[in-house]
Amino acid sequence: MVQLKTNLDLVNECDNFPYPDIPFAQCLPSESYFKFKLEGCIAALGYVLPEVAQKLSSSPEWERNNASLELTFKPSNTPSDPKEAAAHRTAVLARHLQNVREAKTFRILDGWRNELYPVYGPGRELLFSMERSASALFGIVTYGVHMTAYTRNAEGMKLWTPRRAPTKQTYPNMMDNTVAGGLSTGERPFECLVRESMEEASLPEDIVRTAHACGTMTYFYVRDERAGGEVGLCQPECQYVYDLELPESVVPQPGDDEAVDFQLLTVKEVQSAMAAGRFKPNCALLLIEFFVRHGIITAENEPDYLEIVSRLHRRLEFPMGQV
Amino acid sequence: MVQLKTNLDLVNECDNFPYPDIPFAQCLPSESYFKFKLEGCIAALGYVLPEVAQKLSSSPEWERNNASLELTFKPSNTPSDPKEAAAHRTAVLARHLQNVREAKTFRILDGWRNELYPVYGPGRELLFSMERSASALFGIVTYGVHMTAYTRNAEGMKLWTPRRAPTKQTYPNMMDNTVAGGLSTGERPFECLVRESMEEASLPEDIVRTAHACGTMTYFYVRDERAGGEVGLCQPECQYVYDLELPESVVPQPGDDEAVDFQLLTVKEVQSAMAAGRFKPNCALLLIEFFVRHGIITAENEPDYLEIVSRLHRRLEFPMGQV
Structure with a gap:
């Protein structure tokens, strides 16, 4: 008998760095x-596990x-021009991480992506x-896009839901x-959304x-076994959220090896799968946000409404930026 | 020449308790x-200015x-039954505040509402x-409802905007x-929304x-001169947010003495009035939230997007509840 998860349980699984x-x-x-x-910068840019810092x-x-619990990156000969400085630090860090990768110090680097x-x-x-x-070794903020594509007719709303390969x-x-x-x-x-929608779901640009x-x-995730790699690494994340209402004639199709298929599920079916723990943790969180915004989860049917809505928008303690 | 306010300026005017x-x-x-x-309860329920605590x-x-900076309410003879205890505390506090009101200790109590x-x-x-x-003397969390009524046609979206009397x-x-x-x-x-919509805007229940x-x-407001009463009082607030799309034939009308009229304004007109500082501070905040949710304020046109979205959902440091 599986214990069903509440929406707050799902939030606690994904936004699980202590308050x-x-x-x-x-x-x-x-x-x-x-x-x-980073030498010369006052802010903490992320959190690092003690054994990882070592x-x-x-x-x-x-x-x-070890006294102030700080791990400081101080590449020598950094140029004064900000753009050149960024390029220099990026190159020094890349060399270091390549060495660490080859030494097989951390399991998480087995998933090397060649992506900056x-x-x-x-x-x-x-x-x-x-x-x-x-990124999770250093606990830096990472950024992404998440889109919910859905259909709506007289019978109600349905969501396009892929299964991961x-x-x-x-x-x-x-x-x-x-x-x-x-x-x-x-x-x-x-632009990232447009590219990923074509790659992952074969959805045309127009x-x-x-x-x-x-x-x-925004949420602050501490990685567990299901994430792979070392347990306890910090992963503060910021997701840009998008909605796309599709006509029933448009059917997403796997475009790469990310998903095996897409199912068009009712709100009830999605909520049952969430409660059964079948969604990737941060995807369950995004669906909670979608249901709050669309008046499906409300103060009247969700006792943890106030706590949940704030937790979906955690103010992270690190500097953040956007292009 | 008026200095135009950015959206982040507007957030900073309303969510202005320090982080x-x-x-x-x-x-x-x-x-x-x-x-x-409250005696017997571990949590702080609000923040009180030192001179107010005195x-x-x-x-x-x-x-x-004065050492631990705590102002503790400890009514004697509190019953053990939780409901009776709440009623007892409410009555003791009401008597105390009535005395304080009659002594004219605080200007803010001149606005006595007879509302709990x-x-x-x-x-x-x-x-x-x-x-x-x-409530602002004790800095407790207060709760409210805010609704944006709007119309949408081929020319775009317009918002129904009252002017306060x-x-x-x-x-x-x-x-x-x-x-x-x-x-x-x-x-x-x-239910509060339904009642207020009729009272303030003559909008029919159906x-x-x-x-x-x-x-x-959610935001944490520190009161300034415009709010009336003592300056520097704490007002952490939680607003339940609603959207109502209206057909163009439905026209809100003042139903009490809150508003002098309702204007149907384009998004541009609303944004200009916000930038000119013409909106009540927490109403400007609500409009920012509305524009974010409707894809009008985006990462592409708002440099402070990430900061703003988190700030609109501040996690307050006090216990919160809902009926």
Whole structure:
């Protein structure tokens, strides 16, 4: 007999880094993490597990301070021009991470992507970029797009819901949002959405351009076994959220090896699958946000409404930026 | 020449209680406030200005601790049954506030409403209720409903926008949201919306019941001169947000003395009035939330998009509840 999850359970599975008034049993207290810093920049850019900080700080461009719990990246000979400085830091970091990868120090780098993710400073300036698969080692904020495509007729609303391929490195076989993807350095959210919609769901550009932006969803995820790689790594995330109402004649189709198929499910069917834990955790969170926005989850039917809506928009304690 | 306000300026005017990384010049640091507590309950229920704590603690059912900065309400002979306890606390507090009102200790109590607002505990239980006009003295969370009524045709979207009467105690002559109202103890959000829509805008019940819930907006407001009463009082607020698309034939009309008229304005006209500072601060915030949700404010046209969306959903540090 499976214990059904409430919507707040689903939020707690994805936004599971401690708050001042909410500890999470499976997670270290927030003050136990090393702050990931860049020399000359006052802000913490991410949180690093103590054993990860230990292993990362073996080369001279790193300084680990066990008293202040800071892991500081200090590449030498950084140019003064901001753009050149960012390129220099990116190159030094890439060499370091390539060495770490070859030494097989961290399992999470087995999922090497050859894709660069941006790291922003307090003035929202691009400080440098980092190989995507390393982002959780440093606990930096990552950015993505998530879109829900749905149909609506007299019988109600239905959502296009893919099943992840059994061969995916992360969360194989779980249910997913219609389209989702990560934002590389320099990529604009809407353009990323258009590209991913074609790649993942074979949705034509002219249709996807009718999608509308609905805000962002932010949460602070601490990785568990299902995510693969080391457990306890920090993953604060910001998702740009889009809705796309489709005519019933448009049917998403897998365009790459991400999904095995797309099912058109009623709201009830989606909610049952969420409660049964069949959705990838952050996709369940996005669906909660969608249902709140569309008046399906309301104060009248959800006792945790107030807590849930704030938790979907967590203010992250790191600088954030956008292209 | 008026300095135009950005959307982030408007957010900063309404969500202006300090964050760990954002001080606000016109506001005390958060650690300077007294915590409003109830004997036997661990959570702070609100924040109280030091001079207000001083004046409130003159009678025996109050204890002021200047070392721990706590103002604790400890009515004697509280019954053990939770409902009876709540009624007892409410009555003791009402007597105290009536005395304070008659002594003319606080200007804000000149706006006495004879309306009770709920105060919830950490288990979301109703602890007691408090006269509405006193809520900012104790800095408790207050709850309300806000609805945007709009029309949509080939030319685009227009919003129904009232102007507040020049006789209003607070924010006279400023622009407002179509319908807004506070939630008294025991009142359900949607029923409050139906009642207020008739009272304020003469909108018939059958039409208002087609409105849809879109989530909540939470922010922490520190009162300034325009709010009336003492400056620097804390007002953490939670607004239940609703959208109502109206046919062009339905025209809201003032039903009481809240508004002088309703204007049907284009998105551009509303945004210009916001930038000119013509909207009541929390109404500007609600409109920003509406424009984000409807894809009018996007990552592509708003440099502060990420900051704004989180700030519209601040997680308040006090227990919150709902009926």
